[in-house]
Amino acid sequence: MKKILCTIGTRPEAIKMAPLIRALQADPDFDCRVLATAQHRQMLDQVLDIFGIVPDIDLDIMQPGQTLSGLTGRLLLRLEEVLARERPDAVLAQGDTTTVLATALAAFHERIPFGHVEAGLRTGDLDSPFPEEMNRVVASQLSRWHFAPTGLAADRLLAEGHDGARIHITGNTVIDALHHVAATAPDPGLGLDPARRMLLVTLHRRENFGAPLQRICDALAALVRDNPEVQMVLPVHHNPNVREVIRARFGTAERVILCEPLDYTAFVGAMQRATLILSDSGGVQEEAPALGKPVLVLRDTTERPEAVMAGVTRLVGTETETIRTAAQQLLDDPAAHAAMARHHSPYGDGRAAARIAAVLRRDLLGGALPMPEGVPMAA
Numbered sequence: 001m002k003k004i005l006c007t008i009g010t011r012p013e014a015i016k017m018a019p020l021i022r023a024l025q026a027d028p029d030f031d032c033r034v035l036a037t038a039q040h041r042q043m044l045d046q047v048l049d050i051f052g053i054v055p056d057i058d059l060d061i062m063q064p065g066q067t068l069s070g071l072t073g074r075l076l077l078r079l080e081e082v083l084a085r086e087r088p089d090a091v092l093a094q095g096d097t098t099t100v101l102a103t104a105l106a107a108f109h110e111r112i113p114f115g116h117v118e119a120g121l122r123t124g125d126l127d128s129p130f131p132e133e134m135n136r137v138v139a140s141q142l143s144r145w146h147f148a149p150t151g152l153a154a155d156r157l158l159a160e161g162h163d164g165a166r167i168h169i170t171g172n173t174v175i176d177a178l179h180h181v182a183a184t185a186p187d188p189g190l191g192l193d194p195a196r197r198m199l200l201v202t203l204h205r206r207e208n209f210g211a212p213l214q215r216i217c218d219a220l221a222a223l224v225r226d227n228p229e230v231q232m233v234l235p236v237h238h239n240p241n242v243r244e245v246i247r248a249r250f251g252t253a254e255r256v257i258l259c260e261p262l263d264y265t266a267f268v269g270a271m272q273r274a275t276l277i278l279s280d281s282g283g284v285q286e287e288a289p290a291l292g293k294p295v296l297v298l299r300d301t302t303e304r305p306e307a308v309m310a311g312v313t314r315l316v317g318t319e320t321e322t323i324r325t326a327a328q329q330l331l332d333d334p335a336a337h338a339a340m341a342r343h344h345s346p347y348g349d350g351r352a353a354a355r356i357a358a359v360l361r362r363d364l365l366g367g368a369l370p371m372p373e374g375v376p377m378a379a
Helices: 011-027 041-051 068-086 098-109 134-142 151-160 173-184 211-226 238-249 264-273 280-291 303-312 320-332 334-340 352-365
Strands: 004-008 029-035 090-094 114-117 145-148 167-169 197-202 228-236 256-259 276-279 296-299 313-317
Touching: 004 068, 004 098, 004 352, 011 029, 011 041, 011 090, 011 114, 011 173, 011 280, 011 352, 029 197, 029 296, 029 352, 041 264, 068 098, 090 098, 090 211, 098 114, 098 134, 114 134, 114 352, 145 151, 151 167, 167 352, 173 264, 173 280, 173 352, 197 211, 197 264, 197 320, 211 228, 211 238, 211 320, 264 280, 264 303, 276 280, 276 320, 280 296, 280 303, 280 313, 296 320, 303 313
Parallel strands: 004 029, 004 090, 090 114, 114 145, 145 167, 197 228, 197 276, 228 256, 276 296, 296 313
Antiparallel strands: none
16 A cells, blocks of 8 residues: 655645545555645635545644745745655645645655646746746656646646656546536525626736736726626635725625635536636636636736637736726627637546546556546647
8 A cells, every 4th residue: 555645735726636635545555645734724624625525634834924935934844744754655736836835845855756736837937926837847846747737738848858758648637626516506605696697706816916906906896887787706815915905995886796715616606607707816717618607817927828729718917908898898799708608628527636546556556547538638
């Protein structure tokens, strides 16, 4: 039996690691241990409850007003202790957070092979998104296994000089999680007016703090003002740089529903109900197209160009008029909306976790599982 330590720190990591954790826990030849750093405490716990995952180790690392350097330092010290005690045969982490950076580095220091789930995403700009682009570039340098969600992500890794034998195109595990939850047709529980169209908005990116967020809010306010048949739902992120601005701007606005961050089940229900989604989130760019929902990406760059290339998401940046014009077109023009609402996902078929588990079984146990076929990969 081989011990695998899966680390999770934030809500998106938990969503995307949950299908893999469940797959490994169901395999009698793996001892799958779950470590929660709790980089984002409350939002992480919501997802763990939904998927029935109980961490074996909880670092509870989050502190009010934590800095990136302080968080990284605390994580490295605590992870060093855990890895020395647990001595897993492999360590896995997903994505591009500070938890992923620290996990990859700590595993490297302890000479334990590291597997990077959702490897190969790049914008080519270390400042955008910050610090995520740097986190994933460094994690790739320290990885034994690169689990790339698409062919394009794999090509990026090859272009950087990574060994092709260590790169595995698997699809994205978020589609596994999405299929699991969407099949239940969850109610978002927001008291929505069924007669109104709904805009769903999520905002949290560090590079959008300050003036960009103010410009985004100007666009959102104009859309609500100019479209009386529209209601807007905006789950408010816990970061005070977002929360204080949003509450001040929309706290008393008509037809604007401000709520606490939704648990994943409710959020999937909200996406299913939405007419249009405006977001600076990475995961939403993957999930919404699979549900047939157009996404306007409130960023200047994206590490997920496959959906843009497929025409189901669009980069609109943070300029007020650009955002307003793009959203208004999709609200006014049924043909333009239909062109983006095609239920097309370039990120996989819902069997990514099985592919990752098969690679780990082959490499750690010397055996083989039949690799699921048919994952649609963007070129």
